[in-house]
Amino acid sequence: MTVAADERIAHVGTARRLLIRPELGAVVGLVVVFVFFAAQSPVFRSPAGIANWLDPAATLGIMAVAVALLMIGGEFDLSAGVLTGTSGLILVTLATRFGFNVWLAMLAGLVVALAVGFANGLIVTRTRLPSFIVTLGTFLMLQGVNLGVTKAITGTVQVSGLRRAEGFEGASALLAGTVAVGGTSFRVAILWWILVTAVATWVLVRSKAGNWIFAVGGNEQAARAVGVPAARTKIALFMTTAFAAWLVGSILALRYTSVQANIGIGQEFIYIIAAVIGGCLLTGGYGSAVGAAIGAVIFGMADKGIVFLGWDADWFTFFLGAMLLLATLANRLVRRYAEQVRH
């Protein structure tokens, strides 16, 4: 029978195979956006310019990659943005108001962040409620806690003065420093972002856990039926997102040495958008970490490129919406192709 079926199926060429890579849309977008800005702004294409737009790409990229893994696993985390604020606030508050060493304060922030991720995962897997709702709940709760606690301790909506805390120099060099490459200084966050992307990609395509992530996002019941620990996989993914939020929160807190209590609000959608531009399906089961990282670069380019061209920064959201629409349209075509059933 398959012989007969074969004759009716056109040969799947290498070109077609490449076309259905999840990153394809993002790569095309990357080239288009780069050419657009680089053609008009010499600063944009200079090493200093590149260092400039890679910086926002890095902190966004760390989050987008973690969120991409979670989305491939079939879930959302709306609390990820505000959790970067929570982690940063814990770090600065403990180090400046309670005399903690910076490293110890960071550890405390990590513990809290992982606990929030664990709670998100546990509630989602136990109740089977949509993660969109569950994490919307934790998002609002954390937003309240961030403001309430900060106001109660400092009387204002920010904590500052991290520079004077013990252990600041070392932690700052590790997470918020710069690296000189050919006379241009790049933020060290870029290295962390590349590391996170590399590890995430390895996990996704070369580890057992990666197979499970695709499976729980693609069809949770089927995955469970063949023995995949679906709940554990999902909880681990929520904790990974929380870990990324802690890393980004710490990077930003060390860089600015102060944290606003409302930081990170609204960022959660940017992470999701970057992941979707990178080829993640909103329905789960498909996507790529590299794609999400590229999605973040597109954002960084547009964010800074608009400034380099001297445009009004308001145009950024227009660009954001247009990219999102184009990316989801491209994704839908991919899904149609992949799910096409031939009886």
Next chain:
Amino acid sequence: MSAGPLLETRGIGKTFGSVLALREVSMSVAAGQVVCVLGDNGAGKSTLIKILAGVHRHDAGAYLVDGEEVRLTSPRDALDRGIATVYQDLAMIPLMSVWRNFFLGSEPRKGLAFDVARARRVAREELRAMGIDIRDVDQPVGTLSGGERQSVAIARAVYFGARVLILDEPTSALGVKQAGVVLRYLARARDRGLGVVFITHNPHHAYPVGDRFLLLNRGTAVGEYGKDDITAQELTALMAGGAELEELAHELRRE
């Protein structure tokens, strides 16, 4: 190979709240034997296989594996005992490649990593050994036909050392030709010495391949027959509820 049944139920039953989904069902399957479980929708077929597969816990009667009473805690537990289930509609994950699906939940390791090269090679070899001609193991399962998907799932269960293969309506959504392909792989698994529990509502698919036939209706067994005890016509008649079918034929007759 022991002569006793690999898997056996004695007066097994299950209730969901106030609903008696299954009661007093006894059956067994031995190595190299195909037991067909037949019944209309709502007859209790799904409940029975979910108990056998470790998805549900029975709350009456006894479930025996290799002659020993067991209470399975999860599908994983059932798999570890050599009981593999291929479900009708959730056998595979459409967006994942054939080789990823093939090894899902039992990925070969190479140090910390998933041995991707080996997974690809073994999947290709195993499918070929079962006579399944998959064009490319890298293609997403969603691009396979329904029959091919079921066949891949069967090959997978056989490779992972299943001793009992439970097939939930593997042919019901398929055309005649595709159903024949699946039945052929089912027979091949039987020839390799597996016990097969074949759930279906189609007696025409069950009869050619089955050794024993268990009929369920409204949650309980209404008959068990060996192949010599019954003809295909009788089986069909029993399935449809003989009298009802005659009545229907009468009703539908042209005036």
